[in-house]
Amino acid sequence: MQKNNVQTDRPLKPLLLGLAGYGTVGSGLARILDENREAIRRRAGRDIRIKSVLVRDPSRPRQYPLPEGASFCTEMSCLYDDPELDVVVELIGGVVNAGEVIRRSLLAGKHVVTANKALLAEDGKDLFQLAAEKGLYLGYEASVCGGIPVVQTLRESLAANRIVTLSGILNGTCNYILSSMTSKGMSFDAALKEAQDQGFAEADPTLDIEGFDAAHKLALLIRLAWGIHYPFKDLPVSGISRVAAEDIQFAREFGYNIKLLGYAQMEGDTLDAGVFPFLVPNSYLLAKVGYSYNAVRIEGNAVGSVFLHGRGAGDMPTGSAVAADILAIARGDQPNNLGFCGAELPAAKIRPPKESRSRYYFRLQVQDKPGVMRDVAAILAENNISIHQALQKGLTDVVPLMFMTHLAKTRDVENALASIAACGFTRAEPVYYRVLPQPNESD
Numbered sequence: 427m428q429k430n431n432v433q434t435d436r437p438l439k440p441l442l443l444g445l446a447g448y449g450t451v452g453s454g455l456a457r458i459l460d461e462n463r464e465a466i467r468r469r470a471g472r473d474i475r476i477k478s479v480l481v482r483d484p485s486r487p488r489q490y491p492l493p494e495g496a497s498f499c500t501e502m503s504c505l506y507d508d509p510e511l512d513v514v515v516e517l518i519g520g521v522v523n524a525g526e527v528i529r530r531s532l533l534a535g536k537h538v539v540t541a542n543k544a545l546l547a548e549d550g551k552d553l554f555q556l557a558a559e560k561g562l563y564l565g566y567e568a569s570v571c572g573g574i575p576v577v578q579t580l581r582e583s584l585a586a587n588r589i590v591t592l593s594g595i596l597n598g599t600c601n602y603i604l605s606s607m608t609s610k611g612m613s614f615d616a617a618l619k620e621a622q623d624q625g626f627a628e629a630d631p632t633l634d635i636e637g638f639d640a641a642h643k644l645a646l647l648i649r650l651a652w653g654i655h656y657p658f659k660d661l662p663v664s665g666i667s668r669v670a671a672e673d674i675q676f677a678r679e680f681g682y683n684i685k686l687l688g689y690a691q692m693e694g695d696t697l698d699a700g701v702f703p704f705l706v707p708n709s710y711l712l713a714k715v716g717y718s719y720n721a722v723r724i725e726g727n728a729v730g731s732v733f734l735h736g737r738g739a740g741d742m743p744t745g746s747a748v749a750a751d752i753l754a755i756a757r758g759d760q761p762n763n764l765g766f767c768g769a770e771l772p773a774a775k776i777r778p779p780k781e782s783r784s785r786y787y788f789r790l791q792v793q794d795k796p797g798v799m800r801d802v803a804a805i806l807a808e809n810n811i812s813i814h815q816a817l818q819k820g821l822t823d824v825v826p827l828m829f830m831t832h833l834a835k836t837r838d839v840e841n842a843l844a845s846i847a848a849c850g851f852t853r854a855e856p857v858y859y860r861v862l863p864q865p866n867e868s869d
């Protein structure tokens with residue numbers, strides 16, 4: 427491929443793209459390349475044109491018309507076997523076919539850009555290795571938080587930092603549901619239905635509400651922040667489907683909003699990470715991120731804290747991130763896919779999830795009778811859990827009893843709650859959520 431020469435006046439030949447997929451993101455990308463053609467040409471020093479577009483059904487109506495000079499095809503080989511194409515842009519989603527398109531395109535010597543977090547989180551290791559061996563670009567800015575430029579920020583702008591913590595609202599569907607529950611007092615089911623009616627949740631929302639989509643993005647962020655490989659299957663993940671309206675309400679009374687966060691913290695050489703519903707102090711920026719917006723807070727040892735906020739999905743925001751990677755290729759930037767030298771990343775040293783320490787919120791539904799509070803407090807003390815605040819509500823026979831704790835180990839929390847449940851005075855399964863640590867919180 428021709429090398430970059432944005433500094434010279436020598437015209438370069440247009441960069442030719444093959445797109446796999448012309449759905450939400452594919453058509454957003456085509457529209458951006460059309461509508462911003464002049465601005466893009468000035469930055470890249472050349473034209474960027476779409477030549478072929480792989481779809482399942484070319485006769486389907488499209489959100490944006492196919493650009494002039496482009497045509498549909500239905501065989502994957504129309505992309506990786508076409509010697510004219512410089513870049514293949516994978517936007518079909520899923521793992522098997524998308525993996526095949528990317529692998530065969532890299533083998534054919536083509537740069538690749540993708541928005542596919544599921545594939546890169548679960549199978550990315552081999553693809554990044556192949557791209558490194560071939561000296562090719564494997565761009566994935568759009569795969570984490572859509573339009574928010576977090577990949578570039580971690581890989582380039584914060585490259586001189588040791589990253590200490592990273593926490594993010596990585597899934598717009600969950601944030602939409604939790605925001606509706608918080609601001610309108612809705613139940614989880616009603617908020618999910620509203621999100622589906624508004625187009626912010628899929629008909630089958632499992633991947634989002636059970637936390638797996640956020641976990642895919644967290645696995646990629648861990649790679650970028652620390653240059654280590656954390657196997658996706660080992661990440662502890664807990665979604666929002668069991669978050670009750672009353673917990674949102676009680677958390678607010680303690681001064682917190684409940685948010686689903688991807689969280690990772692490096693202590694020494696050991697990483698503590700996972701996706702969980704967290705109580706976030708309502709004075710924090712993360713607590714104020716509403717509805718379908720995403721945000722990432724990164725703390726570096728040199729820069730301090732950096733907060734990125736924006737649209738995590740949608741045709742134009744995601745298309746904008748895809749186009750940024752294509753522009754880098756058009757300029758002839760050297761591939762720096764992982765941001766760390768070497769084709770293979772070392773394995774992460776992982777703190778076992780049960781050894782992880784956090785402050786916690788508990789809610790118990792208990793019989794309102796003498797001695798219950800005493801017994802609960804004794805069990806918590808036996809398990810090294812110190813109470814920071816307690817709150818009991820209502821005057822009925824069964825009442826909610828809430829606690830905020832000081833730092834406690836997950837193992838101790840689980841043991842304590844099992845012992846409390848065995849006492850016979852609880853009337854529902856105990857609920858417990860982590861509390862987002864303050865920077866440099868030690869105890």
Ligand SMILES: NC(=O)c1ccc[n+]([C@@H]2O[C@H](COP(=O)([O-])OP(=O)(O)OC[C@H]3O[C@@H](n4cnc5c(N)ncnc54)[C@H](OP(=O)(O)O)[C@@H]3O)[C@@H](O)[C@H]2O)c1
Binds near residue numbers: 451516568
């Ligand atoms: N949507 C977002 O806001 C967003 C945000 C961030 C990342 N992403 C990621 O971007 C990727 C694309 O998402 P999307 O929302 O644009 O998907 P989409 O709207 O469902 O579009 C998928 C496109 O891929 C084509 N396709 C699917 N399987 C195919 C196959 N086996 N062979 C040929 N064509 C196939 C479809 O063809 P037909 O049109 O003929 O059916 C369609 O054009 C996914 O990896 C997703 O996770 C999306």
